[in-house]
Amino acid sequence: MTVTSQSTGLQADEPANGPAPSTQSSGASRAGRPGRGSHQSSRRRWGLEFGHWWWALPGIALVFAVHYVATGIGGFFAFTNWSGIGSFEIVGFKNFEAIFSDPAKIHSLGNTLFFAFGSVLLGNILGLLLALGLNRVVKTRYALRTLFFMPVVLSPLATAYIWKFIFDFDGPINTLLNTIGAGHLAKPWLADPHWASWTVLVVLTWSSTGFAMVIFMAGLTSVPNEVEEAAAIDGANLWQRFQHVTLPALRPAVAIAMTLGIVQGLRVFDPIMALTSGGPAGATETLATEVYKQAFALGNFGGGAALALVLAVIILFFAVLQQRLTRSNPED
C-alpha cells in the first residue's frame, strides 16, 4: 500500500494529485503537501466529522442534563404530592385543579401579568424618552447614560432592600411628606393593600428603564439623519418627525425591548420577595413568589412545581407570540 492510503483504502488507487478535487480541504492541500491531498479528503469523510461530534458531546450532555432533564424532573413532580423530602404519590392533575380553583393563585396570576406588562410599558416609554433626550446635543449625555443604566447592573436584591427602607413607614418619603405638611398622605407604602402593587411597580420600572434606554439608543443610530432633515425642511414639526421618521425605523428595537422585557418581567422574583414577600396578605404575590413559597417554605413541592409549569407555559406563550408579531413586520 502506498503512503497516501494510510487512513482508508478508499482512495488507495487514486493518483496523488496536488490541487484537491473538492474545495473543502483546499487550504491544507494547497499548502504544498500534494502527496496528502487525497489523504486529507479521505480522512475528512468519516474522521473529522466524527471528531466534531465527539468533542461536542460533553457540552451537549451538560446542557441537556442541567436544562432539560432538570426541568423535566421538576415538571414530573408537578403531578405528584411530594413535600420535598421522603416518598410521594402520583396525583395526576390535582395540583393544577387546586391552582385554578384558588382565588389567591388566580390573583397572583393577575399580579404576574400586571407587573410584567406594567413595568415593560412604563419602562419602554421612559427608556425611549431618555434615549431620545440623550441621543445628541446634551453635553453630559455620556455621564447621564451611565447613570441611567446603572440600576440594570446593580443587584436587584440589594437595591430592593434600599427601596424598602425608602418606603418604610419611618423612612425618607414619609418623613419628607411630614415635613412639607402633607403628613396625611404618609402611609405604610409597602403594606397598604391598594398602594403596595404600585410601589412594587415603581421599583420594577426603575430597574428596567436603563435596559430599554440602551436598546433604543442603539436603534436610534439607525435612524437616517438625512430623512429627518428632509422632513424638517418640508415643514414637519417635532412630533410629526418622531411619528413618521423615527418611530418606524425603531420598530425592530421596540420589538426586541418588549420581548426581553416581558419574558424577564413575567419571572421577576428578587425585588418582590425583598420588598413585600408577597404581602400584605398576598396582595403582591406573583407566580414566581408563590412557587418559592409553596415548594420550599411550605413543603408543598408538588404544588410549587405545578405553579412553575403554569408559569413556564405562560412565558412560552408570550415569547412565541412576540416572535410571531415581530416576524410579520414588513420592514424586515
Next chain:
Amino acid sequence: MTQQRCSAGFRLAALAIPTVAALALTGCGGSSSSASDAENQEFSLTFATSNTVESPYEALAKQYMQEFPDVKITLNPQPNDSYDQVVRTQLQAGNASDVLVTSPGSASGRSILPLVEAGFLEPLSESAAALVPEGSEALFGPDGKVYGLAPEITVVGLVANDTASAAAGVGTFPEDFAGVLEQCGALAADNKSMFAVAGTAAPNTGLLGMQLAATRVYSKDPDWNDKRAAGEVTFAGTEGWQQALEAVVDLKDAGCFQKGAEGAGFDVVTKALVSGNSLAAFIPGPSNKQLKTTADDQDFEVRGLPSEGGAEDDFIYASANYAYSINAASKNKEAAETFLEWLAKPEQTKAFAEIDGALPVTGLEDYDFANSAYKNVADLIMDKKYTPLPNSKWSNAAVYDELGTGVQGLLTGQKTPAQVLEAMDAAWDQ
C-alpha cells in the same frame, strides 16, 4: 504539521486541560472530608442563628470540646430565615451535619415528625426520652420513640418592658382584656403603644393570633388540636377562634398597635420595645435575654396576655420548641450519641436554659422564679396552666402561614376573621 493544525491543537489543549482539571478537583473535593473523621471523635453540628449574640448551641459545644479535648465539633451555623430549607436540602442530598437542631411536632420545615417519616433521623436513647415534657410525647416521634433531645422549655406569652411601662404610667399591667383596651387608648394619646407588632413577619402575627386563642380556645378545650386532626371541629366552626380573631380587630381599633404596624418588621419591634415607645410584644420568652443585652438598664419580663375573665382564666404556652437530633445517615453516630448523653445531664440543660433565657427542661420545682424574668408566669407554670404551642400539632406549615398572613390582612382590613379561619381550614386539608 501545518501552522493551523499546530495552533488549533494548542488552543484545544489550553481549553481542555483546565476544564478537565476543574471537574476532577470538584470530584475530589467532595469526598475528602468524610474520609478523615470516620475514626476520630469528630462530628458536625448545625443550628440556626438570628443575631450575633453567642447562641447556647455554640456555647455548649465549646464547653464540651474543653471538657473532652479529643473531640472536635465542626459548627455550621445557618441564618434562621433559611434554616428550614437548608437543612431539608442537605438531608435530601445526603450531606447534612451529624447533629442538627430540629423542632418537635410537624409545624415547620425543621419539624421532627415529617423528617422521621422521610427516614432522616435516628431514634435516641432513654436519656433523651426522660427529657420530653409531659404531654408532648407525640411531638417527638411516632410509636413512642423519641427523636429529639429537648434542652429547654420556651414560654411564649408577652415580653414586656417593665421599666418603660412604669415610665409611661402603667405601674401595674392591666388585669383583664378590657383593661388592656382601655390602657391602649391612654397610651395612644401619648404617642406610645401597648404592643409592637411586626405586620410583615408571619411568625409574629401568627403568635399574636395564637396568644388570643390561648384563653379563648385552648384553656377551655386543651384537646382542641387532636379534635381538629380527627375532623371533629374546624377553625371556622369554633367560636373561640372567631372571638380570637375579632379580638385582633378590637386591639387594632383601640390603638394598641404602633403606627404602621402592618408594614413593620422585627427590627421595628425590637426598637420600639427597647426605646419604650411600646410596652410589650408577642415574642418568645427567651427574647428577654437578648433584649437585655441590647438595653442593659431596662427590665424585660415575660407575662401572659390578660384574658377576658381576669387572672383566674389566664393561660400561656410553654413547650420545648427546639431539640437536638441525630442524622440517620451520619457516619459519626457514636460520637454524636455521646455528645447528646452529655447534653442530657441536668447541669448542661440548666446551663443551656440560662444562656438562652429560657426555663430548664428538668427541675422546674426548684427554679427560682422570683428572681428571674419569669416571675409573672410562675403561677401559671406551677399550676400547669399551659399547653404546647398549638401550631406544633397542626398538620402542615401552610396552616400557620395562613394564620400569619391572615392576621396581617386583619390589620390592613383586607380580610375578615371568617375568611382567615376558612383559609386555615382549607390549608389543613392540603
